[in-house]
Amino acid sequence: MIEIGRLCVKIAGRDSGLKCVVVDDLGKGFVLIDGQTRRRKCNMMHLEPLNEILKIKKNASHDEVVKELKKLKIEVVEKKGKKKKTEKPVKQRKKKEAPAKEEAPAKGAKEKTAAKKEAPKKKQEKKKSK
Amino acid sequence: MPAGRYRSRTLRRVYKRTPGNKVKLVYKKRKPSKAQCAGCGSDLKGTFRGRVPVMMNLPKTKKRPERPYGGVLCSRCARRKIILASRQ
Ligand SMILES: [Zn+2]
Numbered sequence: 001m002i003e004i005g006r007l008c009v010k011i012a013g014r015d016s017g018l019k020c021v022v023v024d025d026l027g028k029g030f031v032l033i034d035g036q037t038r039r040r041k042c043n044m045m046h047l048e049p050l051n052e053i054l055k056i057k058k059n060a061s062h063d064e065v066v067k068e069l070k071k072l073k074i075e076v077v078e079k080k081g082k083k084k085k086t087e088k089p090v091k092q093r094k095k096k097e098a099p100a101k102e103e104a105p106a107k108g109a110k111e112k113t114a115a116k117k118e119a120p121k122k123k124q125e126k127k128k129s130k
Numbered sequence: 131m132p133a134g135r136y137r138s139r140t141l142r143r144v145y146k147r148t149p150g151n152k153v154k155l156v157y158k159k160r161k162p163s164k165a166q167c168a169g170c171g172s173d174l175k176g177t178f179r180g181r182v183p184v185m186m187n188l189p190k191t192k193k194r195p196e197r198p199y200g201g202v203l204c205s206r207c208a209r210r211k212i213i214l215a216s217r218q
Contacts, residue, residue, distance in 0.1 A: 009216040011209045017198045048213050 002031060002044050005054045007072070010037050012046035019074055020047075024059050034065045036076050169207030177201055 002008070006022045010033070020035035020042075033042045039062055054068040066076045141157040148154055159181060165174040176195040178188060185193065194201025199208040 009212060011212050014196045017212050048216050050216060
């Protein structure tokens, strides 16, 4: 009754009411199905066989199954994968006194260097005084 | 003696411990009845029972099964319906 290529309707679970094809026999009453449903292992008790048999090989790929189903006018809607989240645009603060800020550290650096330069001079002066 | 409106058993009684470590009687509304199958009238499984404010904060998937006719028909009635439709 249920052999490879048999068109079925799934009657249990999330995919129930959707048409599928038996792709492989897994033994112990389980088969591999593909088509409008997800490609998955399935209990034979959860399938209602239909009249049609598709010409597909054992373990046929998803694309081959979709091609064969199209001949019977059974459309398979491909689910779009989750889109990658785009990064939110970050607001950039207005730079009010950008040039002033740049100058400030430079000034400090200069002062520091100046102080450093002065320090040895003072020492020298002290030495001279001694 | 409780106030007149609390003397019937319309509201359910819940004992609650207050922050002051006293036990007080609080009156709360009862849960709604279980959801029924539209085909055979049996109680539906996998459906959530709760008052509206609780149900509002629950995701859809926790309130009914994720199959066609989920939350309306029981699994047996839904299966029968799908099989009959496939045979036509
Ligand atoms: Zn039912």
